[in-house]
Amino acid sequence: MTLLPSYLVAMWATVRRDAAIFVSYRLRTVSQILGLLFSLTTFYYVARLVRPDAVGGHDRYFAFVVVGIVTVAVLGAALNTSQNVRLELMQGNFERMLVSPVGPAAGVISLALFPVLYASVVAVVVLLVAVGIFSIPLSVAGVPVALLVAGLATLAFIAVGMAFVALLIAFKSASGATWFISGMSLLGGAYFPVKLFPGWLRWVSQVQPFTPSVDLLRHALVGARLVEPVWLEVLKLGAFTAVLMPISMVMVWLAVQWSRRRGTITEY
Amino acid sequence: MSDPALRIPPRPAPAPSSLPTEPPRVSAPALLSIDGVWRYWGRGSARWPVIRDINLQLPSGTAASITGRNGAGKTTLLRIATGILAPDQGTVRIEQRSVRGNWREYHRRLGFVSAGDRGLYARLSVRGHLEYWVRLALVRRADRRAAVDEVLERFELGSLGKRRADRLSQGQRQRLRLALAFVHRPRVLLLDEPTNSLDEDGRRLLCRAVEDLLRAGGGVIWCAPAGEEEVIACDQRWVIEGGRLRAA
Numbered sequence: 001m002t003l004l005p006s007y008l009v010a011m012w013a014t015v016r017r018d019a020a021i022f023v024s025y026r027l028r029t030v031s032q033i034l035g036l037l038f039s040l041t042t043f044y045y046v047a048r049l050v051r052p053d054a055v056g057g058h059d060r061y062f063a064f065v066v067v068g069i070v071t072v073a074v075l076g077a078a079l080n081t082s083q084n085v086r087l088e089l090m091q092g093n094f095e096r097m098l099v100s101p102v103g104p105a106a107g108v109i110s111l112a113l114f115p116v117l118y119a120s121v122v123a124v125v126v127l128l129v130a131v132g133i134f135s136i137p138l139s140v141a142g143v144p145v146a147l148l149v150a151g152l153a154t155l156a157f158i159a160v161g162m163a164f165v166a167l168l169i170a171f172k173s174a175s176g177a178t179w180f181i182s183g184m185s186l187l188g189g190a191y192f193p194v195k196l197f198p199g200w201l202r203w204v205s206q207v208q209p210f211t212p213s214v215d216l217l218r219h220a221l222v223g224a225r226l227v228e229p230v231w232l233e234v235l236k237l238g239a240f241t242a243v244l245m246p247i248s249m250v251m252v253w254l255a256v257q258w259s260r261r262r263g264t265i266t267e268y
Numbered sequence: 269m270s271d272p273a274l275r276i277p278p279r280p281a282p283a284p285s286s287l288p289t290e291p292p293r294v295s296a297p298a299l300l301s302i303d304g305v306w307r308y309w310g311r312g313s314a315r316w317p318v319i320r321d322i323n324l325q326l327p328s329g330t331a332a333s334i335t336g337r338n339g340a341g342k343t344t345l346l347r348i349a350t351g352i353l354a355p356d357q358g359t360v361r362i363e364q365r366s367v368r369g370n371w372r373e374y375h376r377r378l379g380f381v382s383a384g385d386r387g388l389y390a391r392l393s394v395r396g397h398l399e400y401w402v403r404l405a406l407v408r409r410a411d412r413r414a415a416v417d418e419v420l421e422r423f424e425l426g427s428l429g430k431r432r433a434d435r436l437s438q439g440q441r442q443r444l445r446l447a448l449a450f451v452h453r454p455r456v457l458l459l460d461e462p463t464n465s466l467d468e469d470g471r472r473l474l475c476r477a478v479e480d481l482l483r484a485g486g487g488v489i490w491c492a493p494a495g496e497e498e499v500i501a502c503d504q505r506w507v508i509e510g511g512r513l514r515a516a
Contacts, residue, residue: 006406007406009403009409010403010404010406012403013399013400013403013404014400014404016400017389017392017396017400020391020392020393020396021389021391021392024391024432025391091386091387091388091389091390092382092384092386092387093386093387093388093389095352095382095386095387096387096401096404096448097404098350098351098352099350099351099352099375099378099380100375100401100404100405101371101372101373101375101376101404101405101406102372102404102406103371103372103375107404257354260351260352260353260354261354261356263307263309263353265352265353266352
């Protein structure tokens with residue numbers, strides 16, 4: 001077996017392990033989907049209450065916000081990787097990753113995979129429910145583009161998640177991940193368009209991968225208008241992924257080496 | 269341990285009285301080589317050496333015991349040997365490979381049982397743990413099933429294969445932790461207080477597994493607190509005192 005496939009097998013084994021642990025909690029999926037359905041219902045009625053002219057009316061706003069909600073869910077899953085690593089540290093399992101041939105970097109990436117895959121599946125279920133129950137106008141023709149964008153976006157989100165893992169390994173705290181998710185929900189336009197922001201704040205929406213991800217997904221799935229051409233938004237998202245992934249990997253590597261020298265690597 | 273039947277019959281090895289006070293000089297490269305390792309704890313003026321200039325050569329087919337009082341530095345030394353901690357000075361090599369130079373190949377050759385009872389996933393089955401670990405250890409696909417079946421049998425865990433870790437007794441969990449250290453057929457095994465919670469059967473299984481590893485040319489470092497009776501007959505016996513390794 002050559003090297004890359006054996007690493008992929010090792011990472012997939014972590015996905016299978018996480019899936020096995022996840023399904024042992026039988027009610028977890030039901031409660032998560034119910035939670036998202038409550039969210040959808042809330043926004044369905046909020047959409048009827050407000051005058052969302054900026055996105056073209058009540059129904060358009062609901063479709064707009066549904067895509068925002070599911071994208072935030074995937075972002076949250078990727079950024080929570082630091083919490084998964086913390087759990088591994090507390091249970092003494094991170095040590096096993098440290099003494100494994102695959103090493104800590106591939107190990108922490110693999111810890112992100114199941115939560116992100118699961119969040120993506122839930123996102124699809126929620127979108128289908130939104131189509132079936134709330135009749136959002138989902139474009140089937142846009143699904144292939146949406147899948148491509150979702151793939152790129154997921155990689156970019158995992159890269160950001162890895163940066164927080166590096167902070168956790170080095171400083172034993174990655175509480176910033178929580179406010180980063182909230183900040184992206186707000187400044188990345190999950191619930192309302194960023195054009196409502198004052199000009200001096202709008203730049204924030206341009207310097208992170210969440211905004212192009214959610215804008216492109218909305219464009220592909222529910223026909224929302226884009227400010228920039230599609231190719232430019234895709235290029236932006238691809239550039240974020242290409243830049244963030246190696247940076248975050250280097251951060252994890254440096255954090256591991258630094259913590260090994262300080263002797264704090266298995267502390268939590 | 270009181271039952272002498274559980275002891276491994278001694279291999280041809282230097283008698284305890286003739287053990288060297290210095291690390292043995294061997295012409296062939298040692299399986300595990302610890303050279304001039306120092307490790308400090310604390311920072312600034314509160315910095316103190318917990319490990320001082322430790323040298324240990326473990327030839328193929330030999331076992332070394334390291335004892336010492338609580339806090340003497342046994343676990344720190346083992347953690348340095350696993351690569352979990354970096355030494356402040358010195359090097360550790362397994363078959364001429366260092367952690368820094370080749371993480372993957374170094375760890376492919378290493379098995380480790382940490383002290384305590386952690387490192388298991390409560391809701392994962394016994395077989396699930398082993399199947400996960402053989403993949404993390406990059407064991408070839410063709411060898412995985414046989415490797416898992418072998419350690420299930422070796423540590424008499426076969427009937428517990430489907431049982432979750434949180435439904436095992438402490439001794440059964442320790443057997444699983446041992447099985448995880450053996451499953452990828454390491455060359456060097458680092459055992460930190462491995463008899464924790466083991467009954468006599470468990471110790472017998474561990475001794476047999478260690479003996480088989482040594483017969484196959486592997487090496488073992490067995491750490492135990494001072495005063496604990498020796499479970500296997502070791503070729504080298506060391507004590508850590510004041511951060512230094514001296515012959516027992």
